[in-house]
Amino acid sequence: xxxxxxxxxxxxxxxxxxxxxxxxxxxxxxxxxxxxxxxxxxxxxxxxxxxxxxxxxxxxxxxxxxxxxxxxxxxxxxxxxxxxxxxxxxxxxxxxxxxxxxxxxxxxxxxxxxxx
Amino acid sequence: xxxxxxxxxxxxxxxxxxxxxxxxxxxxxxxxxxxxxxxxxxxxxxxxxxxxxxxxxxxxxxxxxxxxxxxxxxxxxxxxxxxxxxxxxxxxxxxxxxxxxxxxxxxxxxxxx
Numbered sequence: 001x002x003x004x005x006x007x008x009x010x011x012x013x014x015x016x017x018x019x020x021x022x023x024x025x026x027x028x029x030x031x032x033x034x035x036x037x038x039x040x041x042x043x044x045x046x047x048x049x050x051x052x053x054x055x056x057x058x059x060x061x062x063x064x065x066x067x068x069x070x071x072x073x074x075x076x077x078x079x080x081x082x083x084x085x086x087x088x089x090x091x092x093x094x095x096x097x098x099x100x101x102x103x104x105x106x107x108x109x110x111x112x113x114x115x116x
Numbered sequence: 117x118x119x120x121x122x123x124x125x126x127x128x129x130x131x132x133x134x135x136x137x138x139x140x141x142x143x144x145x146x147x148x149x150x151x152x153x154x155x156x157x158x159x160x161x162x163x164x165x166x167x168x169x170x171x172x173x174x175x176x177x178x179x180x181x182x183x184x185x186x187x188x189x190x191x192x193x194x195x196x197x198x199x200x201x202x203x204x205x206x207x208x209x210x211x212x213x214x215x216x217x218x219x220x221x222x223x224x225x226x227x228x229x
Contacts, residue, residue: 006159032215043205043221044160093159097215103148105217107159 002028004096006108013084014116020080021111023094029074030096034105035067038091050077084115118144120220122206128226129196137191137223139206146208149182149189154203154222163204164191196227 003026013019023033031052036044048069049057056069066088068080077096081088091112095105121140129135139149148167152160166173166182166189173180179192189208193200203224207217 004159034216044219046216046218049216091157095159095217101215103165103209103215104150104162105160105215107152107161110157110159112157 002026002096002098002106004094004106004108006094006111008111009109010112010114012114012116015085016083018080018082019084019113020078021092021094021113023077023079023096023108025075025096025098025106028096028098030077031074031099032097032101033071033077034095034097035069035077035079036093036095038093038110044093047079081113084113086115089113089115118142118218120206120208120218122204122220122223124221124223126224126226128228131197131227131229133196135193135196135200135225135227137204137206137225139189139191139208139220141187141208144208144210145184146210149180149206149208150217151178151180151189151191152205152207152219154205156203160205160219193225196225198227198229201225201227 005024007022033050035047038044047062050069050071052071058064071077093110095107119142150165151163154160164180166180177194181190203222205222206220
């Protein structure tokens with residue numbers, strides 16, 4: 001099956017610093033990747049849709065200047081949490097949609113961010 | 117607005133029994149509906165996809181039904197095992213086929229030996 005790799009799996013940073021999370025599709029090309037955030041005991045909340053070679057599309061209420069998304073190639077998307085604060089601490093998960101799109105999504109293992 | 121409802125209370129069943137999870141949606145008409153499994157601290161894993169013109173779909177011990185009139189999907193695990201314990205998420209999807217998924221809050225299943 002298709003594999004999506006996410007790195008780092010966990011990160012601790014100081015308030016005010018920026019953190020970059022990478023999402024890679026290892027054995028398929030993904031023109032579209034999605035970034036989700038999940039707080040404890042809650043469901044996944046879609047943050048943005050990342051399209052290769054173009055700007056990301058953000059969901060309502062998600063600050064695009066705070067959560068920078070770059071989809072530089074067909075196998076890599078990055079999420080940078082800028083000027084992180086404790087309330088940004090969460091579980092961030094990426095997913096990829098293969099070509100041709102079969103409907104199902106392949107998810108990374110997630111990255112747990114803790115901002116001190 | 118679009119709404120997806122899954123039973124937020126945990127479902128506890130005995131090993132060997134059939135687990136039935138419910139997903140209800142309102143204010144839209146999905147072309148298909150997906151079920152995912154999520155273990156604590158892990159990303160979701162795809163289980164099954166059922167299309168609007170399919171009433172039922174099976175995969176090993178899993179069975180999914182899709183009733184577009186009731187706006188409901190049922191997810192069954194037969195002969196449940198403790199290893200089936202996890203949170204199960206449903207995601208009804210539109211016909212645009214962009215890959216974008218919105219998830220329900222999930223139902224946690226606990227299978228006791």
